[in-house]
Amino acid sequence: MAPEPEKPDFRPSGAEGLLLPRLFRVESRRREIPDTVTLTLTPAEAGTEWPFAPGQFNMLTAFGIGEVPISISGDPAEPRRLLHTIRAVGAATGTLCRLTRGDVLGVRGPFGTAWPVQEAEGHDLVIIAGGLGLAPLRPAIYRALAHRAAYGNLELVYGARTPRDILYYRELQRWRSRFDVRVHVTVDSAPETWRGRVGVVTKILAYARFDAANTTALVCGPGVMMRFTVQDLMARGVSPEHIFVSLERHMQCGLGLCGHCQLGPLFICKDGPVFSYARVKDWFEKREV
Amino acid sequence: METIEELLAAHPFFRGMAPPHLAAVAECGRRMQFKAGEFLCRENEEARDFYVILSGSVAVEIFSFRRGPLTTTTVEEGEVLGWLWFEEPYHWHLDARARQVTRVVALEVEALKSRCEKDHDLGYEFMKRYAHHLAVQFRITKLQLVDMYGS
Numbered sequence: 001m002a003p004e005p006e007k008p009d010f011r012p013s014g015a016e017g018l019l020l021p022r023l024f025r026v027e028s029r030r031r032e033i034p035d036t037v038t039l040t041l042t043p044a045e046a047g048t049e050w051p052f053a054p055g056q057f058n059m060l061t062a063f064g065i066g067e068v069p070i071s072i073s074g075d076p077a078e079p080r081r082l083l084h085t086i087r088a089v090g091a092a093t094g095t096l097c098r099l100t101r102g103d104v105l106g107v108r109g110p111f112g113t114a115w116p117v118q119e120a121e122g123h124d125l126v127i128i129a130g131g132l133g134l135a136p137l138r139p140a141i142y143r144a145l146a147h148r149a150a151y152g153n154l155e156l157v158y159g160a161r162t163p164r165d166i167l168y169y170r171e172l173q174r175w176r177s178r179f180d181v182r183v184h185v186t187v188d189s190a191p192e193t194w195r196g197r198v199g200v201v202t203k204i205l206a207y208a209r210f211d212a213a214n215t216t217a218l219v220c221g222p223g224v225m226m227r228f229t230v231q232d233l234m235a236r237g238v239s240p241e242h243i244f245v246s247l248e249r250h251m252q253c254g255l256g257l258c259g260h261c262q263l264g265p266l267f268i269c270k271d272g273p274v275f276s277y278a279r280v281k282d283w284f285e286k287r288e289v
Numbered sequence: 290m291e292t293i294e295e296l297l298a299a300h301p302f303f304r305g306m307a308p309p310h311l312a313a314v315a316e317c318g319r320r321m322q323f324k325a326g327e328f329l330c331r332e333n334e335e336a337r338d339f340y341v342i343l344s345g346s347v348a349v350e351i352f353s354f355r356r357g358p359l360t361t362t363t364v365e366e367g368e369v370l371g372w373l374w375f376e377e378p379y380h381w382h383l384d385a386r387a388r389q390v391t392r393v394v395a396l397e398v399e400a401l402k403s404r405c406e407k408d409h410d411l412g413y414e415f416m417k418r419y420a421h422h423l424a425v426q427f428r429i430t431k432l433q434l435v436d437m438y439g440s
Contacts, residue, residue, distance in 0.1 A: 131437070
């Protein structure tokens with residue numbers, strides 16, 4: 001049985017970073033798709049590092065507006081810069097998306113469990129993302145590519161709604177140009193000018209090559225997409241212990257104290273957000289909880 | 290050059306089909322090749338063929354006067370195209386256009402149906418595969434309909 005995702009503790013001792021936000025400055029803002037930007041943040045206090053593991057998240061504070069949990073989407077090998085890809089869906093995320101170079105925001109974290117990329121060494125690694133779900137998986141992709149020789153097949157399967165909703169388009173093209181990773185991109189519908197695949201992400205999962213008995217799968221995306229993807233992975237023989245999903249709930253404290261993100265006996269912020277499917281299958285997408 | 294029977298035997302849709310049944314299906318088939326941009330079928334045309342895709346890629350499109358052709362799915366090597374020819378009035382409901390040079394085995398529908406009527410074992414074998422194909426298509430369509438990525 002594969003081990004449960006570990007919860008790395010990179011946090012500074014004491015309340016700072018954990019309960020009190022640290023100040024970060026926006027170094028740059030990049031518009032990824034119409035309602036989504038990536039902020040590159042550097043600590044206001046020079047020389048500070050912010051180590052994190054792929055899959056972890058930070059609580060970002062838009063001062064005077066609110067605090068929201070956002071996955072870290074940058075390279076774990078570069079702890080001096082934090083990257084967060086944010087979709088403007090509410091007051092706090094909308095404010096964060098409008099920040100510009102030099103603006104200051106608060107950061108608490110990093111919180112949560114990590115994608116088991118190191119534990120997956122020696123296995124085929126299948127990374128399946130839908131929509132904005134590529135953001136929490138990008139650190140895992142960076143890590144896997146940096147240690148490429150440690151894995152068997154490396155397959156990245158990504159689905160978006162339309163071509164204009166594809167996240168990290170240039171980066172996907174760059175990864176696709178490598179010979180040691182197979183990148184499958186699809187959209188749900190497209191105009192005639194689109195030359196890529198059209199169909200839901202579960203359809204193109206069929207093109208991914210892996211040895212089911214020796215595969216670790218990392219899945220992140222909307223709940224419906226993850227549910228069907230997990231079913232298809234298991235139908236191909238991947239065990240629930242080797243399928244990992246990242247769950248989302250209304251996280252608030254990040255410490256498992258407030259109870260907002262409770263899912264059955266679990267707290268997403270403290271016990272997750274990355275879980276093996278075997279651990280959450282009884283609660284996964286269950287409408288009553 | 291491989292025979293049509295060999296081409297079908299290697300195709301996932303026909304995997305595991307008994308040789309006599311494969312031979313009967315192959316007799317309804319002919320090779321075809323479509324250039325990029327060429328239509329395999331057009332909406333409202335009579336559905337005479339069921340396409341077994343050997344290589345290439347086909348865009349299945351719905352035409353809208355406001356938005357032009359909208360691709361709803363792509364069909365590639367190892368898949369089949371055309372699932373409405375079993376239902377009257379045997380007309381295509383969508384356009385399908387090759388996006389690159391695409392090789393297919395086109396199975397003549399009337400001949401195929403006639404063989405399935407005469408040999409129910411063959412008909413059952415074929416329908417089992419066809420039902421599975423339909424189930425997969427319905428599942429895909431449902432996922433498209435729920436607009437998973439909608440905020």
